[in-house]
Amino acid sequence: MAFYDGINGDPYVFFIPSDARNDASSTVALHENFRTRVIRLLHIFITLFVFAFFATGFSVTNAAPSRCESLEFLCVVGTAEQHADNHSILTLEEIRALADQRNFDSALEGIRRFLDKEPDHLEGRLLLGVLLIWRGNPDGAVRVFRELADDHPNLAEPHNNLAAIYTSNQQYRKAEDALNKAISVNPSYGIAWENLGDIRIKRASLLYERASALYASNEDGNVGVESGIEEKSAIMEKVLGKIGYSFRVIENVQEILQDRVDVGATMVVEDPIDVNIASLGRSPAACYSVGPLIDKADFLLTTEWFKGNDIFTSSYTREREKSRGYEVFIPPLGNRGKVEAFIEKMRADGIDDVTLINGDDLENGAVIGVFDTESAAKHRIDELWKKGYNTKHRPRTGIEKQYWIKAYPTMDSSLDKLAFARRFPAYPLRAILCE
Numbered sequence: 517m518a519f520y521d522g523i524n525g526d527p528y529v530f531f532i533p534s535d536a537r538n539d540a541s542s543t544v545a546l547h548e549n550f551r552t553r554v555i556r557l558l559h560i561f562i563t564l565f566v567f568a569f570f571a572t573g574f575s576v577t578n579a580a581p582s583r584c585e586s587l588e589f590l591c592v593v594g595t596a597e598q599h600a601d602n603h604s605i606l607t608l609e610e611i612r613a614l615a616d617q618r619n620f621d622s623a624l625e626g627i628r629r630f631l632d633k634e635p636d637h638l639e640g641r642l643l644l645g646v647l648l649i650w651r652g653n654p655d656g657a658v659r660v661f662r663e664l665a666d667d668h669p670n671l672a673e674p675h676n677n678l679a680a681i682y683t684s685n686q687q688y689r690k691a692e693d694a695l696n697k698a699i700s701v702n703p704s705y706g707i708a709w710e711n712l713g714d715i716r717i718k719r720a721s722l723l724y725e726r727a728s729a730l731y732a733s734n735e736d737g738n739v740g741v742e743s744g745i746e747e748k749s750a751i752m753e754k755v756l757g758k759i760g761y762s763f764r765v766i767e768n769v770q771e772i773l774q775d776r777v778d779v780g781a782t783m784v785v786e787d788p789i790d791v792n793i794a795s796l797g798r799s800p801a802a803c804y805s806v807g808p809l810i811d812k813a814d815f816l817l818t819t820e821w822f823k824g825n826d827i828f829t830s831s832y833t834r835e836r837e838k839s840r841g842y843e844v845f846i847p848p849l850g851n852r853g854k855v856e857a858f859i860e861k862m863r864a865d866g867i868d869d870v871t872l873i874n875g876d877d878l879e880n881g882a883v884i885g886v887f888d889t890e891s892a893a894k895h896r897i898d899e900l901w902k903k904g905y906n907t908k909h910r911p912r913t914g915i916e917k918q919y920w921i922k923a924y925p926t927m928d929s930s931l932d933k934l935a936f937a938r939r940f941p942a943y944p945l946r947a948i949l950c951e
Contacts (some may be wrong), residue, residue: 604631620651645677651693654681672705674699679711688719689838703924703950724749803950806943808918818940827927838916841886842893844909848880854882865903886912
């Protein structure tokens, strides 16, 4: 009898002797029973395996995936989560893009969140002030720029932006002061120079308008015509029209900071500070002080010389008490009649340099000469004593006004120190730190 193994189709042949048929029958029956049981066990095993596979699959699907379980899924989720983290705090470029779309509320929210993370970021703080201007909150912008200027006294940009706000409020003097400060911090800051020029053009226009109005109210109306005030006003109006009178507000300091040489800044002090010129080697252009100038005419000539050489200047004055020699005097004699009689008696004795004192602590006294030195005053007292006159002496003082000039050359308008020394030999230049 032949059987097939079911594997390769080849017959598997058993030869059974005739004398063993009964035993063979029982053996075959036992073999068939064994096969039946094996097949049933296989069915049960396969059923359990399939059930376990699907159960495991559902369990994995419902569980939180790990990086090893689903790499592709985690790549997507990880990227999305990272994207969300990056956009919870916007970059300055993204904030500017929002402002360009006039979405100022979102831009302000973005810059505030940015500064919460980086409160000392220079560009971020500048951008906050600019956004407040655009949003219509100039007072808030002023606070931002003032704080930035206080925290970073070597920055010119906050002062320039403050000038823009003052100009919009027609506070031209404040604007000019702020721009002068920006230039003193960085004399090579072209934007501040440009804005300062615009300011002065505007102020000149206002002055011409005022002069024109005064001429019109004057009885002699031809004065304005002769001075050409109307023509000047018309020219100013044309210039202002071309300018458009819009300030350049700065929101970025990165490029400026990269190009700028590190220059120390100092506040204005009463006396100019002498420094070694070699120590100013880092400065793009050294700054200079001239003074004190006692003669106002010299002060005006010196200022005009700097102006003619395109060098920006600032100036200030000081008043101090100065000794003006010693005066010999007669103490007060009680009333005017007595002192006048006394003066007549002295003149009769040949003492002519005697003068009545009025409106002083020595009123109703008399001065008998002013002398350069104390010894000369004492010698005069001895001469008068010999003639029977008891006199005294005291220092004579007065208020002297001194003028100081500070010059701020730039790379484009350097200072010819030799030419200055030839023109003003009495007033040497002193190098100072650029403020």
